[in-house]
Amino acid sequence: MARPRSFDEKQVLNAVRDQFWDAGYAATSLEDLMRVSGLGKGSLYAAFGDKRQLFLRALRSYTDDSHGRLREALAEAPRALDALRMLLEAPIDDPTGAGTRRGCLMANSTCELGNADPEVLDHAHRTYETSTALIGDCVARAQREGDLPAGVDPIALARALLAAQQGLVFMSRTGLDTATLTATARSLAARLLPDRSGD
Amino acid sequence: MARPRSFDEKQVLNAVRDQFWDAGYAATSLEDLMRVSGLGKGSLYAAFGDKRQLFLRALRSYTDDSHGRLREALAEAPRALDALRMLLEAPIDDPTGAGTRRGCLMANSTCELGNADPEVLDHAHRTYETSTALIGDCVARAQREGDLPAGVDPIALARALLAAQQGLVFMSRTGLDTATLTATARSLAARLLPDRSGD
């Protein structure tokens, strides 16, 4: 009965997400968003509301995707302990470092807006709680598989792993070379996931 | 022969630093800077140049102070291992969490401007190299004191500790409660600084 949208919502959200990711919230202008999305101002406003709402949509889309990929990676790993190791080492894998050089969008957004925007802070809090739960499940599985000592609290270890991972991704942002970064990731993995009793 | 300055440069830098710390670079307007410093526009420009230069001055002042305090803390500790533990646990000590809730100015700035401003990125890189060296010295001292196994590379361990600390401070920004945060810090400290052979 009416003209259909000429763009794909998810595609626009991805483009917008990349722009915010590269430049941050404040440093991204509506002109940037129009350029990367290929849409006019009016279309953006009609479809997503104002800049902040568009940002929040892109951010939620990002965290949903991230958790989806995390869930997948943890589930598909033949052995849970390997998945936990990957958690620390995988972000660094890219030899150019381009992947982690821009960090994690959720972390960047928390840094830039956490003090000013309660909604962003709240989203960050819930996102990391979910991540902790996912990792905690994987720790528990590794314990059942005999790869981690049973005495450890899965959630506590998950929090330590998550903090270590965030620290690593951040160090990558400072321009640390990938070789050093990889070594640090391995070193942290070895210390946080010590005994592989089975094998 | 002329009118002397009516303000203390260090005091202004501290006020400006706090403002950038709370709000970030982009979200801080010159009006904010005038308000917190008590100076007029002309005075700020005459004394420090434009907004970006003022920011860089405040940032350098911050990292200098931080390294000074770190150096002091590491040197004054009766035992080097205690200083390393403090490195992870001290940032969380404040029961209100207000201290770490705003994170580390250097880390925030790297997140916000690292992609866009090479000078900030370069400063971040050198700052963290210095931190690594300071912590590495302390690790070596702990080894000499017999509190850490001699086989470990001090710089490698220093990097792992620094990454863990940055991760903890970041987790604090997401609104994680201090009790959980403290537990995570202790857990990381226990795993990264394992054996206290002496004592």
Added chain:
DNA sequence: GAAGTTCTTGACTGCTCGGTCCACCATAAG
């Protein structure tokens, strides 16, 4: 093909921003 509805485009509007400039003022030297 006609009608109705939604999408699209880009000109337009205040507004706030960083930065400049100049008139004024406080001070120190002679």
Added chain:
DNA sequence: CTTATGGTGGACCGAGCAGTCAAGAACTTC
């Protein structure tokens, strides 16, 4: 007291910003 010097504060400017709006285009339905 006079004069020269440099600090001070606010008026001012152009640019760039987020957000609005109305006219026209595209599509579906009847």
